[in-house]
Amino acid sequence: xxxxxxxxxxxxxxxxxxxxxxxxxxxxxxxxxxxxxxxxxxxxxxxxxxxxxxxxxxxxxxxxxxxxxxxxxxxxxxxxxxxxxxxxxxxxxxxxxxxxxxxxxxxxxxxxxxxxxxxxxxxxxxxxxxxxxxxxxxxxxxxxxxxxxxxxxxxxxxxxxxxxxxxxxxxxxxxxxxxxxxxxxxxxxxxxxxxxxxxxxxxxxxxxxxxxxxxxxxxxxxxxxxxxxxxxxxxxxxxxxxxxx
Numbered sequence: 330x331x332x333x334x335x336x337x338x339x340x341x342x343x344x345x346x347x348x349x350x351x352x353x354x355x356x357x358x359x360x361x362x363x364x365x366x367x368x369x370x371x372x373x374x375x376x377x378x379x380x381x382x383x384x385x386x387x388x389x390x391x392x393x394x395x396x397x398x399x400x401x402x403x404x405x406x407x408x409x410x411x412x413x414x415x416x417x418x419x420x421x422x423x424x425x426x427x428x429x430x431x432x433x434x435x436x437x438x439x440x441x442x443x444x445x446x447x448x449x450x451x452x453x454x455x456x457x458x459x460x461x462x463x464x465x466x467x468x469x470x471x472x473x474x475x476x477x478x479x480x481x482x483x484x485x486x487x488x489x490x491x492x493x494x495x496x497x498x499x500x501x502x503x504x505x506x507x508x509x510x511x512x513x514x515x516x517x518x519x520x521x522x523x524x525x526x527x528x529x530x531x532x533x534x535x536x537x538x539x540x541x542x543x544x545x546x547x548x549x550x551x552x553x554x555x556x557x558x559x560x561x562x563x564x565x566x567x568x569x570x571x572x573x574x
Contacts, residue, residue: 339569345542346565352521352547355394357481358452367399367445369453371438371475372523374486375498376459379525379552381410383486384454385417387523387550389557392421396451401441402427403434403474406458406467414456421557426453434458435474442478455480462501469509476511482520484549489524489536496539503544519546527551528559537568 354370361368372384381404388398400418402425404410411427418425426441438455445453457474460467475483485502487495503518510516522540537548548563 335573339573342538342569342573343565345538346548346563346568352482352549354482354549358391358396361481362451367442367450367453368482369438369442369455369478369480370482370484371455371457371478371480372484372486373457373471373475373502373519374459375461375502378459378486378488380459380486381413381417381456383523383525383550383552384414384456385421386552386557386560388417388421388423388454390560391452391454392423397449398423398452398454399441399445399448399450400425401438401453401455403438403441403455404458405430405432405434405437410456410458434470435477438474438478462498462505465505465509468505469511472506472509472516473511475506475517476514479517483517484521484523485519485546486523486525487536487540489527489551495536496543499540500543519544521546521549523550523552524548524563525552527561528553537563 358368372380374380388400391398400414400423402411402414411429415425426444428437434457441455442453457471458467460471462468485499487498499519499522506518507516522544524537541548551561551563553559553561
């Protein structure tokens with residue numbers, strides 16, 4: 330009976346963690362490029378979760394697939410954010426499109442995409458300011474950036490460490506994007522999740538299940554360390570095994 334129950338539980342968890350639509354970023358990048366335009370991903374999340382580092386890991390991975398990547402510095406809010414992105418870019422040997430601070434982030438992203446399209450870039454990775462989901466002016470600015478640029482991917486970067494807080498963050502972030510939507514079209518919400526600090530969590534792996542369950546969106550990447558190579562796809566069977574240990 331116990332093994333039957335275990336089997337049913339394992340199946341249920343597998344189902345939750347397996348996204349309704351699979352997201353193959355590389356395939357989508359190639360499809361965009363075949364249509365003659367760059368693939369655009371916007372990285373969003375609350376303060377201090379390591380968005381710029383996460384973006385840099387994704388950049389390293391895309392470069393290793395032979396793609397030409399442009400970084401767009403759209404965190405025009407936090408002092409030192411542009412310089413931090415430039416430091417990563419120099420190490421990765423990729424260019425940064427930037428216009429400094431206190432500018433309209435949505436316009437910078439739009440200009441970056443135009444620049445990328447005209448200069449043979451395959452991918453644009455957009456760095457945004459970290460913001461708490463209850464900061465209405467900043468959420469409004471983010472909703473504007475996302476609505477005007479209509480990126481291929483809105484990636485929420487969250488910590489695997491924060492337990493139930495992560496669910497609160499991601500659901501409220503989505504809600505805030507909906508409520509502060511710019512223009513009259515359908516609001517753009519989070520398309521996928523990247524979890525950081527996945528090397529240190531062990532029993533807190535439930536955060537991944539909860540976030541996927543509460544948003545219906547897949548965990549696309551997990552950060553498992555401090556270096557650019559420390560990026561993995563979420564391995565559903567491994568997660569389920571960890572949970573059922």
